[in-house]
Amino acid sequence: MTQFGKSSSAKRSKPSYAYAIIGVALILFLFGIVGWMSLNLKKWGEVLKEQLQVNAYILPSATQKQKDSVFQFVTSLPYVRNAEYITKDKAIASYNLENDSSWKKMIDYNPLPESVSFFLNSNYVNKDSLDNLRNLLLTNYGHVISEFQDPQKTIQNVGSFVKYATIFVFIFAVIGTIIVIVSIDNTIRLAMYSNRFIIKTMQMVGATRGFISRPLNVKAVINGTIAALIAIVAMIAFMLFAESVVPWLKQLRDVTNLAIVVAGMLILGITISWVSTHRAVIKYLKIKLDDLY
Structure with a gap:
């Protein structure tokens, strides 16, 4: 009976991981677009000033x-x-x-x-x-x-616009980051829900907490990396498409800013996936067997 439950749970866990990767990638993609816009806003102001x-x-x-x-x-x-x-x-x-x-x-x-x-x-x-x-x-x-x-008046208008737009985008980015973290956490926890019986079964046969959590944490890091890479590729593709439609956007391309956004997406995807998975494992190790149903 235990083997059947284990097999059934394992089968259900595979699509859950796939859905989790896609969900995390989508969230990170949106995060990357917002980050790209936030950093390029300052660059856009600089380009505009240099054309005066x-x-x-x-x-x-x-x-x-x-x-x-x-x-x-x-x-x-x-x-x-x-x-x-x-x-x-x-x-x-x-x-x-x-x-x-x-x-x-x-x-x-x-x-x-x-x-x-x-x-x-x-x-x-x-x-x-x-x-x-x-x-x-x-x-x-x-x-x-x-x-x-x-053009003193134009310079003042550009400076004011960039200043207030930067504040607005910064606030939006902070709120967006919080939403991203919560969304990824919920997505990972939902994926881990299908593994709760496997985790509890391993604990009941004497496996230590480290033995149980280690492979799941490694899997979380791998899945987070895959999701981040998918999101990064999608974001760069979106940037290239936007530049082909609006050619002057090429002036805003900055390798340093792009590297910051890419690094942020990669770190966020891996970190949140690992933390969320580890929290879920600890939760199911502490919970009573009857409460898993």
Whole structure:
């Protein structure tokens, strides 16, 4: 009779493990997507800041030597990513691409000034750094530069959005992590429920707690690893698909952030699977035989 119960339980445990692996993988996949979005939110803010253009407009009376001096000074700054000298012809050509050319009917000359246009590293795209840069340029080249233009309002809006979005996503990620841990724990405990008679039978024939729990813990680590690997592959596939649909998402790809998310998924899958399995084994070892039914 014991052998029949053991065989029946063993048969039921196999699909339970499969379902547990799939369930844990799905939960870890959702966790990975949230983690990927959370870490990339900061990266997205940095990319957005580095696309904001800063302009130093040149006085019409400036000599070529003075123009070259300003351009060389700007390009020598360590926090300037790239710079370009915009001539009057380039300025008007760029304007015509974004606007109509009806201005030619009213004036017959090019009213746009020459300028040095450049982009900064994201760490320097803030009010204080831009004010310092403005003072630096105007102090050294006030007789050459007519105006220093930077998107202060846009920078403030981007900074505020990223700040509040980061707080929101962080809170959501914390809540999501708690849900993930509870969900995995319940999934593993449900899978272990089908093994309760096997565990109790081994205890009744004299097996020690360590002898009983060791193979189940090893199985839990293996299952947790398999579930995590499935979730990681699915998450990377989702990322590649998202990048193919929305090409600018490729700019947010960060190997370090991806490694953090992958490591978190792997550690979480293995740890929670092992802890939940061990707790379930101890529970069924302590419970009375009649209470198993």
